[in-house]
Each structure stands twice: as structure tokens, then as C-alpha cells.
Amino acid sequence: MEYIIGIDIGGTKTAISLAGTGSDIPQIVDGIRFETPKSGYASTLQSIIDNCYKLLDNNGILTENLRAVGICCGGPLDAENGIILSPPNLPGWDHIPICRHLEEEFSVPAFLENDANACALAEWKFGAGRGCSNLVFLTFGTGFGAGFILNGQLYRGANGMAGEIGHCESFWHGDGNLYCPVGHGRSGSLEGFCSGSGIAELGRTIALQYIQQGRQVSFCPDPGNLQNITAQTIASAAYAGDEAARRVYRISSEKLGSALALLTDILNPELIIIGSIYTRSTDLLREAALRTMQEQSLPLSCSACRVLPSGLGEQLADIAPVCVAINSL
Amino acid sequence: MKTITNINNKETMHIGNYQRVLRIISGGPISRVGLSRLTGLTQPAIGNLTGQMLADGIIEEAGKLQEDTGAGRRPVLLSLTPSWGYIGCISIDRDEICAGICDLGGSIVLSPCYFPYPDDVEQTLDLLCDTLKDMIRTHLPANSRIIGVGVIAPGPLNSSTGMMINPPSFDRWNGLNLLDEMRKRLPWPVFTEHNSTAIARAELRLVSSEKYRNFAIYFINAGIGLGLVLNGEIYTGIDGIGCEIGHTSIDVNGRLCSCGNRGCLDLYASTAAVVHDARRVDGSLDSWRKIVDRAIDSCDRFCDELLKLQASYLAGSMINLDNLLTLDAIIIAGQATYRGEYLCDKIRRRISRSLAGSGRVPDIRLSSISGHTSLSGAGAVVLSQFFYNELFLSCGLTI
């Protein structure tokens, strides 16, 4: 059996998975997670390499049986040349030829993609998007980005930076133009609403509002707790019926719906898959998102486009970097 | 009729090579040696294929290479014979309908006919088809080969079935099967496509594919259409329905649109929208061209402001699109190209101001299509069927 190592380099954690390629879906044999060292790329690279060897050793796999290495991390990056440029969540990483380093170490080809593209590939090949020619994957986690499979292949765009859907809409306010009246409810880019940090920030604003009006907020009993609010604590409160929490998720899902409408109009895809927070909290987000999508898009494209949570679920994070390698082999 | 599926492998390969070599020759004069180098086929194989094409009359020898290659002989150049076949081109749009003819090289050979717009859909279709047949009979040499007819219309339009589905502000055409209706009236193969996609096809034939692998067409008339070329290929999404930008909202609390949405781009940045806004203030400003002329020639502040506003709406939409797709270029086609550098320049300035930080700005430019844009688009639909698909097999070539 041949094996592929998948490496997901995140701002806080790095995860390495070892996958066997015998069957139709890559089998995750084992994995290691560790804190991404804060001391820059050299020490991180070293711990990545050490942990790869550890994984291989622990499972009694010889490096000869390693077929390839797939890497995903946040952008910006140069996928074609395997270079991590300077992602905001990895300070000190500047033009790092990560693929070359790993190729030299393991003598197998290494491939790099950003997170959204890696997830799009994984869902397309093994998840909810199997058999589709045109699909969009939306990360709805730390950030809000899109990965595209278009005309049956990964679409990276000019200079490989496509998918910055989180920046969309930001043009429409704040530049003092005629069509940006105050109080339009459009006070930020999509990322400000459709991401973990966006939801938490929105939660703080709304909680403060409620507290000032003397109303109960179960996820934030008093203003001293504002900084501890996370998307997760708001979600739990929303599931328990807390009004303020439900409002946060409704606003977020309406913005998500606008993003879905924009995507269906412009790209007319068969499928949009939404990861992370949407996959975990589908019940909180689905209804209002789909309603808004329907209201704001042309009926034909909208009715032809399915919207689904990740088909690989919790496995997605492990399989995505592996798929980066599989797609390029 | 031959189809790719009912012929054997060897034949498929031969046909594939014939089509590929012809496609290269259609891009401009080239020698047999050049063809061999580009395709990897042997010189005898190229000799056979081009011999067959010469006998078919679809290519011709077009003089010799200027430069002496040093070997003493200057290689003969081969080029496409545009008059080998003709294509009927029909465009149906909200503000005009027209018909014309182009040749195999994609040049419009008969100046397009425009019509006053009958209210009745059946009458409109009859008029278009009768005129086309008439043009072919009276203007082309007898027995000219008609490869097919391309018919384009605003979206959403399902290219494979030919069904027009709820095109906004185009109610009378809703639910019409354009393909069936045209086939009833015309004796040639008919192909339909969403007009902006067709124009992207025409543009794709003209632009350098290395320079512009990913680009968008903004087809700006009474409505605004979007055509996309991604990874060097036409992109249409499901069922060839194509892409839409005119009904994406730029202001959720804005003007109410006939599509049910609010603040659609069409209502602010189409030529019709600008004329509508202008006439509310000055009744004499009843055409897009008048507004542009007055802004440029008379330095009219009001007209200039209208165009500036239009440019900012378009720029906003383009920035959103570029955030999504990071494009090499965004190309403007349609009525808005009339003295279009003026508008283009305003858009460019807005976009470079907003994207300045990102270090990458797409080229904003006017379409390279000379002549009638819509009819070139309609022609390109059939040309791509001929050079890339099976239409090629039923046109009387000895393959």
C-alpha cells in the first residue's frame, strides 16, 4: 500500500495525517496534532518534519512507501510553485518554499493549496460534491473564503488568489458614496458576519445592546463576560432558545444567504458546500440563509443549486491536505 | 449522420487530428513544418491531412514565409479559406433584433440588418428568419455552404434545450423554446446561447490566451450581461445557462426590480438606467449616445456626473467579481463601448483606487470585437461547434 502525508498548517495548530491510498476514499491511518510554534517558520518546519517521521515510525511505514505530501494553509500562497507567501496567521513566514523543503526531505513530490481549495477538492473527490462539474466550497470558520471546482477542475484565478468572497460587499459602504446611506445594515464585508470571529464580534455588539436595555443574555450574563464570547457559546445559547443568540445567528445567516445569492447568480453552480460552523450549526443557519438566497437570486439558478453542509464532516480537515496531493498526482 | 460515438478509434483519431490542425490554421497562416512542430504529428501525417484539406477547399496556400529559413526553400503558408462556409447570425435583445452573415473566419460579411421591433414574438421570429434566408439567397454566391445558424438572446437561456426561462424585463419571451422555433423556420443546423456567453466566445477567439486566461465580459446595454472565460475555457455553469450579474444587488434597500429583488445593478448601471435617470432631469437626453457626446464634447457637468456614477456602480460590481475570481481582465462590450474609453477610464480610476492595496488590478478594457458585437457572438457560437464539436462531421468534408 502507498501512503500520503497531509499537513494542515494553521495559525494555532498544525495537524499531520497519514493516509493509505488503497481504497476509493483515502483511509486516515493515524494523525498528530501539535501547537504551531510561534517562533517562526524554521522551527515549525523542523517539528513538521520530526512529526512526519514519528507518524511513519509509529505505524511501521518505510519512507519508500510514501507517495506524496499534500499541504494546506491559509493564503496568500503560490500553489503552482509551492511557496507560502505571508499569511497573516503565520507571522514570520515570508516566501517559504515549503514544497521544496519537504520534497528534499522525503524525496517525494509535495503540493500546496490554500484551505478553501483543499476542502473543495476533498468534497469534490470524496464528499458531498462527488460527480459534480461545478461546485463552490465555502469555509465558514476562522475566515470566510471560497474554493471553486469549475468546468471539472480546480479554479485558482489569476495569480492563484481567487475565492476572497469574505472581501465582497465591502466596497458598498464607508467610502461616502451616494448609495451607502448610514443605517443600511451593511456595515462590513461578508467575512465580518460569516466567520467565527465575525459571529463573536456580532454577539458582543448585540449582547451589549441587550444588557444596556436591561434584557437577559444567557451567553453573556454581564458586560465583564463580553471578551469570552465565542461563536460556540452563542450557538449553545441559541439552541437553548436565547433570543439575543438567535438574533446573532439570524443576521449571520442572512448575510450568508446574500453570499449564496451572489454565487448562484454569477456562477450558476450545481452545489455549494459550507464547512465548519455551518456544518456544526446547520439548524441555526440553514433556513434564513436559504430564504435570503431565494429572495436575492434569479429563480432558475437558485432552484438548480443545492446547498449542503460538508459531506466529510469532522474528517474534512484531515482529508483535505491529503486531497491536495491526490489531485496533483 | 456521423457522430463521435458510432465510429471506430482509428477514424476518431484521424478526425480529431484533422479538426485540431484545421483549428490551428484558422488562427492564422502557418507552414506545414510549423504545424508539425505545434501538434507533434509527423511531417508526412501533416502532409496527408493538409492535402485532404486543400482538396476539400477549406484551406489554401497563402504565399510563402517572408524570411528565408536558410535551407534554401521558403516554406509555403497555409491559411483558412473563409468563404468555404458561411454562418447565419441572429441576435435578439431587449432594444434591438438583428440578423447577419459571417464567414468561416468569423468576419461579418454582410452588414447586419436591424429591425423595428414587432410586439408579437411569432412575427419577430418570422421576420428574422425570412430576412436571413433572403440575405443568403440574394447576397451569397449560389450554392454557398451554410454551416449553421447561431441565435443568441438574453439569459437565462438553457443552451442545450434552447428554452428561455424568465428573462428579466423580457416577459413576452418567457417559456419560449428558441431552438425549436428557429429549427421550424430554418433548414440549417441551429445553435442557441445566452448572448453574453456568446460574446465571450467571440472575444476568446481574439485575445491572447496566455495574457488572458481568466476574464469577464460585461455586456452593457438595456441590461447588463456577464460572460466568463475561466482557465482559458468558456464557463456557463449548469446546462449552459450562463452567468448573470445584472440582477445582483448593489443596494438591498434600493430600487425595486422586476425580478423581485431590490437594488439590482441593471437598474443603476445599464445604458437604459442612465438614460432613464438623465431624462427625469432633461427630457432631451433620450439616448445613451447623446449623454456621452454631451459629456465629452460640451463638457456637460450633469452628463459627466451621470457617467461617473455609472462607472462607480460598475466598478463596485467588478471589484466584487474580482474578489471572487481574480481575473486577468474585465472587458466591456455592447452599447457602452460607444466612445467607451471615456467610461472605461472612469471605471479604471475607481478600481485602482479600491484595489490599490492588493497589488493586482485586472485590466479594464473595451472589447476587441470589431464590427457588430452581438452578431460576432452569434457567429462564434457556430464556429465553436464547428471547430470543437461534432457539427464539423456533417459539413461535407472528406473525413
Ligand SMILES: [Zn+2]
Ligand atoms: Zn433584478
